[in-house]
Amino acid sequence: MVTKFSPRFIALLTKPAGTVLLLQACQSLPPLTSLLRFTGIVFDNSEPCFVFQPHVLHQQPRPQPPPPSRLAPVTAICQTVLRSGYQRHPLLDGPRRLLREMPITVPFSTSRSHRNDSSSSSTPTTRDASRASPYSGVAKLQQRSRNDSGHATVAEAATAGGRAMDDNGGGDLRTDAGYRQSRRAAAREGKPVMPQRGQFVDWAQLRVRGGRGGPGRVAYEPVGRGRHLGASGGSGGGGGDVIIRANNSTTSLYGILPVLVGSAGSAGGAGGRTGARGADRVLDVPVGTMVRIWQASAAGNSAEAGDDVEDWGDAVADYGHPVHQEAEIFSSSEDEGESEADFHSASDEGEQREGDGRSRFAIGDRPPLPPHGAANLRFTSPPIVEVELTQAGQVLVVARGGSGGRGNQAFPSLAGRPAPSECERGTPGQEFWVRLETRLLADVGFVGLPNAGKSTLLSAITAARAKVGSYAFTTIRPQLGTILYGDGSRLITADIPGLVQGAHANRGRGNAFLRHIERCRCMAFVLDLSGGESTAHHAAGFQQSHTGAGAGGDGAAGRGRGPDTRQRQTRSHAAAGNDGDGAGVAAAHGNDGDDGGEAAAKALIGVVPLPPAEQLRVLQEELRMYNPELLAAPALVVANKLDRCSEPRVALRDLMAATPLPIVPVSAAHSVGLNRLKDALRVIVRPGTGGSET
Ligand SMILES: Nc1nc2c(ncn2[C@@H]2O[C@H](COP(=O)(O)OP(=O)(O)OP(=O)(O)O)[C@@H](O)[C@H]2O)c(=O)[nH]1
Numbered sequence: 270m271v272t273k274f275s276p277r278f279i280a281l282l283t284k285p286a287g288t289v290l291l292l293q294a295c296q297s298l299p300p301l302t303s304l305l306r307f308t309g310i311v312f313d314n315s316e317p318c319f320v321f322q323p324h325v326l327h328q329q330p331r332p333q334p335p336p337p338s339r340l341a342p343v344t345a346i347c348q349t350v351l352r353s354g355y356q357r358h359p360l361l362d363g364p365r366r367l368l369r370e371m372p373i374t375v376p377f378s379t380s381r382s383h384r385n386d387s388s389s390s391s392t393p394t395t396r397d398a399s400r401a402s403p404y405s406g407v408a409k410l411q412q413r414s415r416n417d418s419g420h421a422t423v424a425e426a427a428t429a430g431g432r433a434m435d436d437n438g439g440g441d442l443r444t445d446a447g448y449r450q451s452r453r454a455a456a457r458e459g460k461p462v463m464p465q466r467g468q469f470v471d472w473a474q475l476r477v478r479g480g481r482g483g484p485g486r487v488a489y490e491p492v493g494r495g496r497h498l499g500a501s502g503g504s505g506g507g508g509g510d511v512i513i514r515a516n517n518s519t520t521s522l523y524g525i526l527p528v529l530v531g532s533a534g535s536a537g538g539a540g541g542r543t544g545a546r547g548a549d550r551v552l553d554v555p556v557g558t559m560v561r562i563w564q565a566s567a568a569g570n571s572a573e574a575g576d577d578v579e580d581w582g583d584a585v586a587d588y589g590h591p592v593h594q595e596a597e598i599f600s601s602s603e604d605e606g607e608s609e610a611d612f613h614s615a616s617d618e619g620e621q622r623e624g625d626g627r628s629r630f631a632i633g634d635r636p637p638l639p640p641h642g643a644a645n646l647r648f649t650s651p652p653i654v655e656v657e658l659t660q661a662g663q664v665l666v667v668a669r670g671g672s673g674g675r676g677n678q679a680f681p682s683l684a685g686r687p688a689p690s691e692c693e694r695g696t697p698g699q700e701f702w703v704r705l706e707t708r709l710l711a712d713v714g715f716v717g718l719p720n721a722g723k724s725t726l727l728s729a730i731t732a733a734r735a736k737v738g739s740y741a742f743t744t745i746r747p748q749l750g751t752i753l754y755g756d757g758s759r760l761i762t763a764d765i766p767g768l769v770q771g772a773h774a775n776r777g778r779g780n781a782f783l784r785h786i787e788r789c790r791c792m793a794f795v796l797d798l799s800g801g802e803s804t805a806h807h808a809a810g811f812q813q814s815h816t817g818a819g820a821g822g823d824g825a826a827g828r829g830r831g832p833d834t835r836q837r838q839t840r841s842h843a844a845a846g847n848d849g850d851g852a853g854v855a856a857a858h859g860n861d862g863d864d865g866g867e868a869a870a871k872a873l874i875g876v877v878p879l880p881p882a883e884q885l886r887v888l889q890e891e892l893r894m895y896n897p898e899l900l901a902a903p904a905l906v907v908a909n910k911l912d913r914c915s916e917p918r919v920a921l922r923d924l925m926a927a928t929p930l931p932i933v934p935v936s937a938a939h940s941v942g943l944n945r946l947k948d949a950l951r952v953i954v955r956p957g958t959g960g961s962e963t
């Protein structure tokens with residue numbers, strides 16, 4: 270088969286190019302030509318024609334892309350986001366679930382560690398110091414106590430994951446095994462641990478900045494022969510806003526990026542065309558999220574910034590410019606740097622050069638974060654905005670994009686003078702710090718003192734696997750579980766970290782935990798029916814270990830902000846509740862890698878054994894002091910640790926005398942009475958339903 274083409278391709282074919290080049294150049298050729306090979310020129314009726322013969326051009330096998338790993342899509346997205354300066358990526362708006370569900374450790378950890386390494390080569394940072402001497406358990410507690418609710422955000426945790434990978438060498442975060450390994454390593458060293466996939470993350474801090482407005486254009490109305498009429502450069506488009514939107518399908522603040530920037534507006538065009546507005550950046554948060562906003566320069570100090578303070582101070586200084594700078598007017602004729610002049614100038618013929626306004630102003634416009642991450646910032650002043658998004662669909666514009674600069678068309682042209690050659694840059698977008706706090710949405714919240722067995726109960730009646738420990742404050746972040754019933758119905762239950770006396774005044778980080786209870790429809794007060802016998806043992810063990818062998822823990826705790834007095838008080842408490850026999854427990858704790866943290870927790874908060882009725886009174890009192898409406902919610906009492914109680918009948922009778930609430934005796938550890946409890950929970954959550962699960 271021979272195919273002939275008309276002479277209009279002569280110019281292309283006379284180039285000494287290979288066939289592939291030919292096909293690339295002749296994009297207007299029919300697709301058939303991709304299977305043809307140019308073999309020569311013939312003259313047909315004295316017109317040159319070009320001869321093609323059938324031929325498969327790509328005979329070499331194309332390199333096959335490697336099989337996609339599970340993390341590949343996320344990695345690709347994040348890397349793209351990083352490359353483009355956190356600008357909008359089409360995939361980010363679509364499968365957000367993907368981002369939420371998958372750990373996004375790789376890109377952040379690598380980029381952040383690079384940045385840190387390069388920026389702090391001379392000054393050792395806290396992070397470097399931690400490498401030299403890994404955190405002790407107490408340091409871990411202090412690290413946690415910097416944050417209200419004590420957990421790491423994605424940024425922080427991603428850093429931890431990255432460091433864990435670096436430190437261990439073997440941890441490959443692209444695999445599940447590597448991810449687990451890095452988590453374990455970070456936890457061992459007391460570093461902040463990334464929330465696991467699906468785990469409830471209840472707060473996040475991030476930096477937001479509206480997109481910069483697009484620059485105006487200098488252009489002229491051409492009339493030919495190098496002459497032009499008046500100015501015709503249009504204005505730049507406005508920058509995109511950063512918007513927070515309440516969304517029913519979002520349940521957690523997991524996976525929120527530490528920096529969000531709206532897209533920059535496009536440059537103005539010739540003929541008076543205004544540039545396109547930059548895309549908004551929308552962040553979906555759960556309904557009920559509290560949004561607090563601070564000025565960009567308001568971040569005052571850090572609880573434990575250590576060596577990082579200097580670096581961070583610089584970073585804050587960088588932020589210290591006014592939110593809206595005055596519009597800057599400049600002329601292409603002025604000598605103000607080659608790149609800007611190049612970018613905004615237009616030739617006399619009115620030639621339009623497509624300015625790369627977006628990339629020039631968007632990339633590199635990403636605000637830097639303090640060296641140790643936005644999550645560790647503390648704000649000394651009250652927020653300028655504090656608002657709760659209470660309904661799905663509510664939106665809050667947290668940072669407006671800048672306005673576009675005016676083109677030369679907008680400047681006055683004086684008679685007899687050359688057309689104006691001035692234009693403006695777009696203004697930068699608003700810039701703020703934002704703290705998001707959300708609360709659990711659960712049917713039933715387990716409320717109890719530390720060590721009452723809430724997590725054991727959650728693990729026993731749902732498929733959730735909550736961490737259980739024979740010490741107070743095992744749970745530091747709420748966890749959800751679902752009770753499944755035989756008829757297909759289900760209840761969402763929440764294990765809320767233990768409350769202590771004085772929680773309403775934020776003792777033991779009580780506020781961070783109490784706010785979750787506000788969003789639970791019903792409450793189950795989990796009490797230790799054994800009257801805290803086990804707790805008494807541990808308190809005693811702690812007391813002994815810290816007056817004797819546990820001196821190391823003492824010293825470490827003493828590095829905190831003056832816990833000594835409280836510690837002494839706690840010791841006397843513990844001694845008061847001490848019924849002896851604690852040394853064995855203390856020894857067992859001594860083998861635990863977390864001992865320092867747990868011991869310090871007890872030291873700071875105090876663990877005092879209480880009879881069940883007294884436990885209930887303390888809990889109800891705390892709820893009343895925090896928000897009296899909480900006590901109006903339907904509730905029942907779960908009398909746990911039935912097996913441990915020496916006089917269960919007496920204890921239950923006393924409890925019944927103390928409260929009118931329904932009481933369900935159970936032993937979570939031995940799965941006694943759990944079906945009855947499930948039935949009772951369903952009855953209080955949905956009155957009218959019921960039925961025995963047994
Ligand atoms: N004997 C007995 N021990 C129990 C029972 N339920 C829980 N425990 C033990 O009590 C200790 C504390 O249990 P957790 O479930 O961690 O208690 P928690 O209320 O979640 O404690 P925090 O998370 O610190 O608030 C663990 O050692 C459990 O094994 C029970 O029914 N019987």
Ligand SMILES: [Mg+2]
Pocket residue numbers: 723724725735736737743744764766
């Ligand atoms: Mg717990």
